[in-house]
Amino acid sequence: DPDDLRYTGDRIIVNASVIEGRPEQDVLQILSHELLHVATRDVSGPFVPLFVDEGLAEVAGYGDNPGLSYFDAIVAAGSFDSALPEDFEFSTGSANDIYLSYQEAQSAVRYFIDRWGLRRFIRFYRRIGRERVAPGLATWHVDRALRGTIGMGLRGFEKAWASSITS
Numbered sequence: 786d787p788d789d790l791r792y793t794g795d796r797i798i799v800n801a802s803v804i805e806g807r808p809e810q811d812v813l814q815i816l817s818h819e820l821l822h823v824a825t826r827d828v829s830g831p832f833v834p835l836f837v838d839e840g841l842a843e844v845a846g847y848g849d850n851p852g853l854s855y856f857d858a859i860v861a862a863g864s865f866d867s868a869l870p871e872d873f874e875f876s877t878g879s880a881n882d883i884y885l886s887y888q889e890a891q892s893a894v895r896y897f898i899d900r901w902g903l904r905r906f907i908r909f910y911r912r913i914g915r916e917r918v919a920p921g922l923a924t925w926h927v928d929r930a931l932r933g934t935i936g937m938g939l940r941g942f943e944k945a946w947a948s949s950i951t952s
Contacts, residue, residue, distance in 0.1 A: 830916055832927065836886075841894050841910070
């Protein structure tokens, strides 16, 4: 009875028809990604951009095997725009455009972790996530959290990440 349904905690809804028949590794990747969202929910906040949230979930899902072949093909074709994906790009556009946003996000989070370490990434995530209601655009909060964690702002991080891809 939907009128009487009460949730007591975070939920992951699995569309069985989407995962049915997929290789076990794909299913584990999807579940790891979604479980990461549940695990970070308490420390996430409205100013955490999707490139950070989804990028971290992709890192958790793919583990040591990034699976960035689509992104690598875009870079090889000279079509990489050197920009971090914006929030709307995770839900609008073609399926390929959306998939590219997830791959770019994973690449950016991997770059952060490889360059500054997982502990600093966690500090950054907690710093940006703790703001709940505050004045300022989300980009300002991300910029401030990056400066406080790695000493460079959002545009500096974006340029450093993009340079690591194209160099």
